[in-house]
Amino acid sequence: MHFAENTAAKVVKSLMDRDHELFIFSNSLTGTLSGDITWLDADTGHLTICADSRGRDISHYSRDGRLSFDIEVKDDDGGAEIFNFERVSAITIKRDHHLYEFQCQLPDSVLLNDNRDAIRIPFILGMQARVNCEVYEDELNIKGKLRNLSIGGCMIDIAIEDSAALRVDQVIPRVLIDFPNGTSISTKGLIRHIRPFGSSTHAAVGLQFIEKDHALDEHLFHVVAEAEREVAIRTGMNPEAGAGSPLFIAGKKEKQIMRREAQDKAKHANQPPMTRGVKELAKQLHIILMFLKNQNTFPEDTLYDCVDTLLLLVNKDRKQLLYALSLLRNEAEWVRHAIQVTATLADFMIGRDPHSPYIRESVAGALIHTMGKPLMLGPQLPTLKANMTPDQKTLLKGHTTTLLETLDTAGWQPSQLCRNVLENSNERLDGSGYPNGKTDQDLNDTARLIGLIKAINKLMHPRNGAAPRAPLDAYRWVSDHDEQYDKALLVEYIQIYGLYPIGCLAQFSRGFLAWIIDTDNKGMPTRVNVVKNLAFPNTAISTELEAHDFMQIGKFEGIANPDDYDIVLKE
Structure with a gap:
């Protein structure tokens, strides 16, 4: 045309x-x-x-x-x-x-030829179709949206955290494309490229359709022709094209999905700078993984940009940062754990000596110390989200070795301080850790500190079906295992973060639940965001109160588990 x-x-x-x-x-x-x-x-x-x-x-x-x-x-x-x-x-x-x-x-024109010389139809101006990629049969499915389509393949848009399970040249056993009216295409795909998309909270995945039969080719020809007609109408390329394609008229199922999405979408426009900074760190870790996994290159500049950003946030307002870290609750587990542990490590070390020459490289190592886990994703370990079998847990203990080997293959050699964190963050004083079973004589103060921080962080978050512990219970568990962790560091940790850390959910005697925003020198809450009245459990509230107004919600009783009350920390 x-x-x-x-x-x-x-x-x-x-x-x-x-x-x-x-x-x-x-x-x-x-x-x-x-x-x-x-x-x-x-x-x-x-x-x-x-x-x-x-x-x-x-x-x-x-x-x-x-x-x-x-x-x-x-x-x-x-x-x-x-x-x-x-x-x-x-x-x-x-x-x-x-x-x-x-x-x-x-x-x-917006209609261009793809690498296989077929017309590529962009899905623009409200055109959409949903995509479900069955990465591993009955194990892992990734949902996305169609961004363009041709006879030979398509480009899909997925959440960037879902890209951890994908790599270039990987075969996707089943790619299901659902159009708004209920028409669908099911085929096998081969990943040709992956890259950050737009503002990089998403990833663009290029798929080639493979092992097609004649019936599928005919169906694709029909769907592509309909999509081309729809583009012509929406862009005004062909005013005489007539009515739009029925493919893009939403059926009952699509309307229900759209309503649910509209209700679930978070409003990011009003995020405070500290929250945006923490979310940006999470995004950059996903991008580092994407390049390390798919291009065999390690983006060192990106890592150290993250390091400097995190150190800036700690020095700017450490309490705001500690609260913002709680907003990572819904992030991928390996990212959430890495950033929260690293921020605590940086805060701890800066509090001791803000001019220490060990801080920057230790923070660099801590930021990527869990990246070996998504690098191990495959048929034997299809996801990091589900409860793992004993064999999968044993397999995952190789993540440190996997990361170091991948970095070596990519030609990047971490500094000695950075490598110390990468190699030793999962070791224990009594030799019960991994990967090398080192003992207290082999572990310096930084390795002992990050090991302690990691243990407390794991205990205070749900993990492999185990409910999170309250801070006091987590501290008690670590204290009871003093053969593994440095007790002097535990005492120092409690003195800094207290029994009721910022970002925890507080319970008050009159039935109110509130997120802790600030604490005093004794570790007691002084400012909270009230989010639920248990007398009216279906009513959402968000009210900040200072200590002198706590009489409205009763006496502070302790820490509650958000999952018990279906509460999510709002951004």
Whole structure:
């Protein structure tokens, strides 16, 4: 088909009228560059983007006169739609020290050929289909949304934490695509590429359809033709296309899913800076894993950016940080544990000596010390979420060795201080730890400290079917196992964080539950966020109170388990 106007430019113009962000990306780098559209000629498709390189080598982003970028558009309900433009013709001009201008020529149409010379249909302007990838039969399913479709494959958008189980060239036994009206496609897929998507809270996964039969090919031809017709109508490419495709008319099931999603979407716009900082750390750990696993490269700069960010947050307001760490409760377990343990380690070490030369490298090691776990995901260990069998628990103890071997293969050698944390964070004083069964004579103060912090953190969170312990119970358990942990460090830990740490759920005598935001020098709560009145369990509340107002909710009685009351810490 030939269209007189530049429909790609027309789509971009419509996006510019909405709340949007533009991210320039490179398949070889973890970080994106934020850009702004400063000029668009909707008739010719001439587009100008300005971006700050932030000291990065711009040649990694603009190669062979081509530029790739995502435009992420925010929905009114807090969701996002991502539009992808790859290898757009561009001239790069340096305007200032770090400021660059990219003069781009958009393609005439949003319909482009893929690598197999088939028409690729972008799912844009509200077009959507849901995707379910059965990674391991009856074990692991990953849900996502369709971003483009051709006869030969598709690109899907998944949560970035779900990308931990995927790698390039992996065969997906079953890819199920469900359209809003109930039409579906089931096929086998091969992962061709994975990269961070948009603002990097998502991952883009390119799939090639494999082992197709004639019936599936015919079905794909029909669906792609219908999607092409829908794009033509929504973009105005073909005003005479008639009615839209029935594929995209939501049936009863789709409407129910959409209502449920609208209710569940978190509102991120009002996140305080400390919360955004902690969430950014989690996102970057997922991206480091993605590149280490799929490109056999270790993005050292990204790791140390995370280290410096975390140290900045500790020094800025340690109590706000301790509260923000609790918001990681719903993150992937390996990420939650790594960031919470690392932040506590940094806070502990800075409190002792803010100028210690050991802090930065120890923090670097702590941030990635659990990354070997997702590197081990496979048929024998399909997920880290479910309760594990004894054999899987034994297998997982090899995560330290797996990480060190993977780093070595990628050509990255950690410093001696960093390696100390990577090798020894799971060792115990009595030799009962792993991977090498070291004893107290082999473990320095940092290794002993992180071992203690890890033990307390594990005990205070649900793990393999075991309920979380209250802080006092966790401390008592560690004290009872003083052959494994340094008791002097435990005493020091309790003196710093108290019996009622920030971020725990407090229970009050008049039936109120509240998150602890701040404590006094004796470790008693002085500011809380009241979230539930047990007399009215179905009523959601959120009220901050200072200590002098606690009489409204009664006497402080102790720490409660949020899971017992179906309470989630709100962002």
